[in-house]
Amino acid sequence: MTVQQDRRAAAPQDAPWLDEGQQYSWRQYLDGTARFVEALSRDHEEHSALTLGEYELLVRLSEARDHTMRMSALADGLARSRSRVTHTVHRMEQRGLVRRSANETDRRGVNCVMTDAGYAELVASAPGHVRAVRRFMVDVLTPEQLRNLGDAMAAIAEACRVVDERVVDERESR
Template identity: 60%
Template sequence: MSTQSVTTPRWLSAEQQRHWRAYVEGAALLSEALGRQLERDADLASTEYELLVRLSEAPDRTLRMSLIAAELAHSRSRITHTIHRMEARGFVERFACEADGRGVNCRMTDAGLAWLVQAAPGHVEAVRAAVVDVLTDDQLRALGDAMGAVRDGLRAPQKAR
């Protein structure tokens, strides 16, 4: 055992534990359900779908690889493997960043955009059925605000690096 002093953990109250477990179970079930829907109806993994969405919203449907990894909260190597699979399907292409020769950009192709346009309606309906239609407007707003705060809190240390 370490010679460091042992501090008493700040245990969760019964109510906090109930909310935490509801979040953990709900997030896992939601992720699984939405992933199954994308695989079944669009032949896409969740990360692939989210990548196509981000690229579709970017100027010239192009983002730097490092930005994609940061926004999707995945390692660069995981994003590189995902993009490699998507390149093989003709959905994206990589090329050197003109402004910085060390960087690599990823651009969505017309085929990728067409695939996303076909996949989006079914996925949006699955999101509605699983989340939007189950919650009140106030609950949805609170969920978005809460998870935004969690996201910002977890990303804050990365910004300081």
């Protein structure tokens, strides 16, 4: 019996081990994602005043009406914890890239607003970001692979979103 067979024999029935093809895909996903994010992050550090996370936050704000989003919606859209987004916004606020304001329709809510300086920094960083995304992803894949990657990641994001919503519902029902 090989180590792999031994592991499979020890697996509980409700959590079967991954087969070789599944294991290959899983490990390639982990390795590829980690290397891709690291390459983009390194590129941002070298060519931009923004981190990759700050850039994505400004992109979200740039697409929002009046360049404004509620902090909780911003965190959800970025798939980040609210405390992590709060810390990032605080750092960006100190640099004049964003500001916080009261939500006019809900006193408990806080909005994040992109400033003119934030917009200028986003515009300055965008060409380098797009070049890096092209270099490390778009130009490496065929159009079909790129489309399949997008479809696969959308399915994964949706499965995770459903789990996240269940966790929130459980917390609120307590």
